[in-house]
Amino acid sequence: MHAPLSQELTLAFERVTAAGDFILGDEVQRFEDAFAAYCGVEHCVGVSSGTAALTVALRSAGIGAGDEVVVPAHTYIASALGALNTGARPVFCDVDRATGLIDPAAAAAAITERTAAIMAVHLYGQPCDMRGLRALAADKGLLLLEDAAQAHGAVHDGRRAGGLGTVAAFSFYPSKNLGALGDGGAICTDDVVIAERARELRNLGQRGKGEHVVAGANERLDGMQAAFLSVKLPYLDGWNATRRALAERYRELLPADLELLTEAPGRECVFHLYPVRADDRDALAARLSAQGVQTGVHYHPSVPAQPPFAHLADGGDFPAAVAWAQEELSLPMGPSLTERDIARVAAACGA
Numbered sequence: 001m002h003a004p005l006s007q008e009l010t011l012a013f014e015r016v017t018a019a020g021d022f023i024l025g026d027e028v029q030r031f032e033d034a035f036a037a038y039c040g041v042e043h044c045v046g047v048s049s050g051t052a053a054l055t056v057a058l059r060s061a062g063i064g065a066g067d068e069v070v071v072p073a074h075t076y077i078a079s080a081l082g083a084l085n086t087g088a089r090p091v092f093c094d095v096d097r098a099t100g101l102i103d104p105a106a107a108a109a110a111i112t113e114r115t116a117a118i119m120a121v122h123l124y125g126q127p128c129d130m131r132g133l134r135a136l137a138a139d140k141g142l143l144l145l146e147d148a149a150q151a152h153g154a155v156h157d158g159r160r161a162g163g164l165g166t167v168a169a170f171s172f173y174p175s176k177n178l179g180a181l182g183d184g185g186a187i188c189t190d191d192v193v194i195a196e197r198a199r200e201l202r203n204l205g206q207r208g209k210g211e212h213v214v215a216g217a218n219e220r221l222d223g224m225q226a227a228f229l230s231v232k233l234p235y236l237d238g239w240n241a242t243r244r245a246l247a248e249r250y251r252e253l254l255p256a257d258l259e260l261l262t263e264a265p266g267r268e269c270v271f272h273l274y275p276v277r278a279d280d281r282d283a284l285a286a287r288l289s290a291q292g293v294q295t296g297v298h299y300h301p302s303v304p305a306q307p308p309f310a311h312l313a314d315g316g317d318f319p320a321a322v323a324w325a326q327e328e329l330s331l332p333m334g335p336s337l338t339e340r341d342i343a344r345v346a347a348a349c350g351a
């Protein structure tokens with residue numbers, strides 16, 4: 001993926017090194033402006049990771065100790081840790097059986113008088129049901145946060161992820177649809193107050209030089225990663241188009257006993273991963289491995305069952321999330337694969 005970009009990336013490295021602009025600075029500002037425009041929002045604030053983006057986004061909206069954040073029980077653990085790290089309590093809710101995405105009815109049932117926010121995780125690159133979630137958030141006066149770490153470029157009713165709620169968190173972990181050459185993340189929002197607080201929080205709470213107005217952390221995006229991201233951003237739509245074409249090929253070729261994702265009308269998935277569900281997931285993984293096909297599991301065990309969340313003792317039961325954790329297998333997916341690779345994987349699934 002990076003080989004065709006090596007000249008552009010080398011030039012970016014040389015430019016940043018010559019300028020000595022290693023922390024925040026012009027390169028970060030330049031990328032923030034470009035990514036805000038890409039997402040169709042007013043403000044982008046670069047931070048050090050997707051997990052930091054979630055925490056800073058919630059804290060910037062005033063959420064912390066004493067608050068509850070509704071989080072889907074089927075997601076990457078960072079979604080729930082991002083909420084936990086603010087001091088708030090993540091409250092899990094079940095997901096939709098077909099998509100694995102947060103179910104607005106289950107989210108509504110998880111709301112209490114302490115609930116301050118709902119986290120919409122666009123898992124696998126699929127946009128959540130934002131109409132349902134926006135109606136719920138508006139009705140209850142809650143913040144609607146997008147965890148868009150797997151959904152750079154995903155579309156919902158003509159708008160891109162990042163501009164579908166009040167505030168959004170992105171990760172630029174190298175394997176994401178848009179990845180840095182190291183860690184990185186960003187917050188996107190149209191809310192100027194949230195954006196200004198996020199700029200302070202990511203930088204030790206600093207407003208003016210030497211003036212620290214809040215107990216922030218060091219969660220800055222560095223100039224080198226911003227410069228690399230500026231090189232890669234113009235390629236994102238092409239990479240996503242390749243992912244979507246490969247997903248279409250899988251749909252044509254995979255055996256009928258596997259359950260695949262289907263796109264809801266008005267929503268474009270960017271297939272960060274290609275999850276299938278199989279009754280005997282582990283046997284399928286072993287069969288593929290024996291034929292030289294590497295697969296992944298995203299995610300098992302489910303988040304509420306992991307030790308950092310045990311003390312919350314929800315005692316909730318999340319049948320759809322548990323089924324996803326047991327049945328999901330991620331087949332190879334990425335912009336450097338070819339249709340021949342997909343045909344080979346599909347044949348191995350049927351063998």
Ligand SMILES: *Cc1c(COP(=O)(O)O)cnc(C)c1O
Nearest residue numbers: 049050051076078079149171173
């Ligand atoms: C990757 C990811 C994160 C965390 O991003 P990092 O940059 O690794 O901290 C959060 N949520 C989801 C859904 C992710 O996939």
